[in-house]
Amino acid sequence: MHGNSVPDTYVYVTEEGVTRHYADGSVEALAWEDVVEVRVGGVTESDILIVLLDRDGQACVVPRSATDATFLARLRYLPDFDLDRLREAFTAATPSYLVVWRSPDPPSPLPDLEYD
Template sequence: MHGNSVPDSYVYVTEEGVTRHYADGSVDALAWEDVVEVRVVGDPDVIYILLDREGQGCVVPQAATDTAFLTRLRYLPEFDFDRLGEAVDAARGDYVVVWRSPEPPSPLPDFEYD
């Protein structure tokens, strides 16, 4: 009997963010508003890495992407699809940063000391 194989992970892309569910039950999730960097890595498969200010992120295999993911990248401020295409073509073993938030990091809050 042949059954459908269970994928090792799957990715949901919404207007709010990206979520990757792994076969072991773990989950990576990142809200679009928290994304400050997009990287591309290839060796041999291409993956996208979305990071927040603390370095936490969501790893998205190219095989799990669809037009919703690529369309949503377009809404990141000053995102350059030409740079993304070049990075995907050139990514071989090391990562390439294809986008960084043009917004400066938010300042630390003022603390009052006694």
């Protein structure tokens, strides 16, 4: 009896963010509101990688093969995100990463609070 093979990774896209679950049990997740940069590259033998980064350098790596209309539509909500630039990056994808979007207004650091 042959079962269905289990994918190496699962990617979930919601209104709140993106989560990638790896076969080894590890998880990467970012809230959309925390995304300050999108990169494309890191080409593997079978896929192109899209990397979402927050201001602390935390990343969620999404294989292009795991993207769908929901993911692409959500990227368009990032301020001034250019889908044409993303498509161009897919065409020119190389092992190095190309920044296709940076937040025009990164979140400011939290103010120092004084406690009584």
